[in-house]
Amino acid sequence: MKKLIAxxxxxxxxxxLVFAGGxxxxxxxxxxxxxxxxxxxxxxxxxxxxxxETLGIQYAxxxxxxxxxNGTEYEVQLVIVDNExxxxxxxxxxxxxxxxxxxxxxxxxxxxxxxxxxDTFASAEVPAIGVTCTNPQVTLGNDWYYRICFLDPFxxxxxxxxxxxxxxxxxxxxxxxxxxxxxxxxxNYFIKAFEALGGQVIxxxxxxxxxxxxxxxxxxxxxxxxxxxxxxxxxxAALIIEQANTQxxxxxxxxxxxxxxxxxxxxxxxxxxSISVTTFFVEGSTDKQITDFVDGFKGYLASNATALTNNGGxxxxxxxxxxxxxxxxxxxxxxxxxGSTKGADIQKILPGVTYKGVxxxxxxxxxxxxxxxxxxxxxxxxxxxxxxFVSVQSVK
Amino acid sequence: MGFLQTNLPYLLAGxxxxxxxxxxxxxxxxxxxxxxxxxxxxxxxFMCAALMVIYSASYMxxxxxxxLAIVATGVLGFAIERVAYKPLRTAPRMSAMIxxxxxxxxxxxxxxxxxxxxxxxYPPVPFISDSIEIFGAMTKRVTIITPFVTLVLIVxxxxxxxxxxIGIAMRAVSRDFETAQxxxxxxxxxISATFVIGSLLAAIGSTLFFSxxxxxxxxxxxxxxxxxFVAAVFGGIGSIPGAVIGAFIIGICENIIKGLGWxxxxxxxxxxxxxxxxxxxxxGLFGEKATDKV
Numbered sequence: 001m002k003k004l005i006a007x008x009x010x011x012x013x014x015x016x017l018v019f020a021g022g023x024x025x026x027x028x029x030x031x032x033x034x035x036x037x038x039x040x041x042x043x044x045x046x047x048x049x050x051x052x053e054t055l056g057i058q059y060a061x062x063x064x065x066x067x068x069x070n071g072t073e074y075e076v077q078l079v080i081v082d083n084e085x086x087x088x089x090x091x092x093x094x095x096x097x098x099x100x101x102x103x104x105x106x107x108x109x110x111x112x113x114x115x116x117x118x119d120t121f122a123s124a125e126v127p128a129i130g131v132t133c134t135n136p137q138v139t140l141g142n143d144w145y146y147r148i149c150f151l152d153p154f155x156x157x158x159x160x161x162x163x164x165x166x167x168x169x170x171x172x173x174x175x176x177x178x179x180x181x182x183x184x185x186x187x188n189y190f191i192k193a194f195e196a197l198g199g200q201v202i203x204x205x206x207x208x209x210x211x212x213x214x215x216x217x218x219x220x221x222x223x224x225x226x227x228x229x230x231x232x233x234x235x236x237a238a239l240i241i242e243q244a245n246t247q248x249x250x251x252x253x254x255x256x257x258x259x260x261x262x263x264x265x266x267x268x269x270x271x272x273x274s275i276s277v278t279t280f281f282v283e284g285s286t287d288k289q290i291t292d293f294v295d296g297f298k299g300y301l302a303s304n305a306t307a308l309t310n311n312g313g314x315x316x317x318x319x320x321x322x323x324x325x326x327x328x329x330x331x332x333x334x335x336x337x338x339g340s341t342k343g344a345d346i347q348k349i350l351p352g353v354t355y356k357g358v359x360x361x362x363x364x365x366x367x368x369x370x371x372x373x374x375x376x377x378x379x380x381x382x383x384x385x386x387x388x389f390v391s392v393q394s395v396k
Numbered sequence: 397m398g399f400l401q402t403n404l405p406y407l408l409a410g411x412x413x414x415x416x417x418x419x420x421x422x423x424x425x426x427x428x429x430x431x432x433x434x435x436x437x438x439x440x441x442f443m444c445a446a447l448m449v450i451y452s453a454s455y456m457x458x459x460x461x462x463x464l465a466i467v468a469t470g471v472l473g474f475a476i477e478r479v480a481y482k483p484l485r486t487a488p489r490m491s492a493m494i495x496x497x498x499x500x501x502x503x504x505x506x507x508x509x510x511x512x513x514x515x516x517x518y519p520p521v522p523f524i525s526d527s528i529e530i531f532g533a534m535t536k537r538v539t540i541i542t543p544f545v546t547l548v549l550i551v552x553x554x555x556x557x558x559x560x561x562i563g564i565a566m567r568a569v570s571r572d573f574e575t576a577q578x579x580x581x582x583x584x585x586x587i588s589a590t591f592v593i594g595s596l597l598a599a600i601g602s603t604l605f606f607s608x609x610x611x612x613x614x615x616x617x618x619x620x621x622x623x624x625f626v627a628a629v630f631g632g633i634g635s636i637p638g639a640v641i642g643a644f645i646i647g648i649c650e651n652i653i654k655g656l657g658w659x660x661x662x663x664x665x666x667x668x669x670x671x672x673x674x675x676x677x678x679x680g681l682f683g684e685k686a687t688d689k690v
């Protein structure tokens with residue numbers, strides 16, 4: 001008898017969970033609701049970056065909470081899940097979004113989790129717009145995944161050119177995380193481009209859960225390298241910077257868009273480590289749309305303590321936040337143009353959606369990738385702990 | 397000189413990680429010696445110690461918060477034993493082991509909740525976090541200090557076990573649980589003391605570890621914990637000198653392997669070692685010979 005009751009209770013709870021996400025068309029206020037899934041990491045290796053990207057989406061949602069589709073005003077509801085930066089937990093998070101009936105999905109930060117979830121979204125016919133997942137495999141052969149950022153072959157080549165042009169580097173040390181699609185991919189493209197430019201590369205990888213980077217920094221020093229290229233997660237970034245500082249690493253560190261984070265700034269402040277990154281967005285433009293975004297977002301952070309904590313405790317704007325902000329408006333454009341909240345309708349019109357965002361013009365090519373041909377290079381100012389704009393770099 | 401300058405950093409890093417693994421490994425090996433239980437939550441106690449320092453250091457000066465966190469970790473070890481293992485004392489050994497795994501996940505998830513999933517950074521401890529130069533190799537002072545701290549603590553520990561009343565009781569309990577109980581040894585307080593000592597050492601190990609590698613995440617205890625466990629098995633689980641020697645061997649080999657350029661295999665080495673030891677020397681370097689029943 002006891003067992004029967006236990007089994008029934010479990011079934012009851014399970015069914016409650018299953019049906020909870022059922023119909024999402026109307027909310028308590030009587031207004032129609034359209035749900036946008038936010039598929040981002042809030043914990044794990046990429047937690048800090050994912051939170052900043054989510055902030056951009058949340059801020060955009062706070063200033064534009066409604067959208068008019070076919071003459072009807074819809075309230076936009078964000079459904080936020082945590083994919084834990086982990087490829088094996090990602091699918092569960094993606095299924096949760098699908099079962100909650102989202103019309104389309106934004107995210108994720110980190111290519112690995114996006115690749116892992118791509119099939120889930122495709123088979124449920126929910127289109128996804130990648131915000132800062134830069135690995136080519138995210139959209140390749142998948143008609144349901146689009147993205148608004150540049151790609152790793154481009155980014156890796158830009159960084160190789162930058163290493164050669166700015167630092168006159170002949171030998172580079174490249175460090176990736178074992179089994180991580182993002183950093184391994186970026187390293188491969190960098191190596192290809194750098195060797196084509198006549199350089200030499202020492203390539204090494206570290207296993208998951210490494211916190212001791214002493215040996216890697218020593219390897220780079222002993223190898224006589226001119227640049228230290230490590231487009232890894234921010235968690236590892238902070239430890240690498242710390243170790244580079246301890247050992248007095250005599251070469252500049254280069255990294256990709258991930259490192260455009262307050263965590264990196266905080267770790268590099270007051271040290272002698274030179275760090276340059278490529279990124280999507282730079283503060284300090286005089287364009288009205290951008291200044292509105294910058295001022296507005298800083299005001300939003302000042303009025304919201306949780307948001308400020310998620311931004312790393314200060315009001316530096318990370319590029320991923322600007323990208324999240326743009327992604328939200330691209331999603332609204334798509335909804336308007338489709339005139340429907342059905343995933344299949346949105347997917348049909350997505351290739352033709354264009355939008356002028358704070359990070360530049362956004363349009364999709366035939367793979368569903370963004371058409372972008374420049375990246376911004378920023379450098380850490382070690383004294384103030386802020387980013388310094390260096391140059392706009394394109395591929396030669 | 398050039399050779400020394402190139403290779404010394406690996407050796408230094410190896411000795412210091414070895415020392416840190418040793419301090420964690422002792423916790424595994426002591427608990428195993430007495431309860432025949434692998435305390436899987438031990439790596440997470442190590443992580444909690446670091447989090448406590450981080451959170452308390454924002455309210456009080458470091459010279460108060462460090463000892464406080466170390467004591468609090470001892471209390472945590474005591475609490476874990478009382479909550480998760482004591483009720484299962486008469487249950488099959490497997491139940492206690494499952495309970496240990498559950499405890500480990502519980503602590504990790506609590507930490508995830510408290511930290512919000514973001515990496516926290518260990519405050520720089522004055523003196524030991526400073527950079528220094530030895531024979532042209534740059535490192536943190538903690539790297540040099542670690543092996544000495546480890547050795548001093550181990551000498552103290554061995555003396556406690558040899559000469560104090562609680563130490564004699566511990567040895568008696570590990571030799572024969574039931575007989576010791578019949579002789580009037582207060583089993584529960586002996587076991588609690590074991591957990592407290594193990595946790596204190598893990599807390600000190602965590603201070604040394606995170607002064608060097610400053611990022612603390614909820615799962616950061618996993619890898620060092622596992623490696624310390626391998627060290628304990630390698631040295632012969634239940635034996636304190638064995639655990640220490642095992643830990644130093646693993647720490648040094650790992651860094652030498654990285655220095656040779658096989659960075660990808662540095663972790664694989666540790667676990668291959670575990671398999672090899674279990675295959676050819678199931679009782680480890682200094683373990684008791686397997687005389688008892690299966």
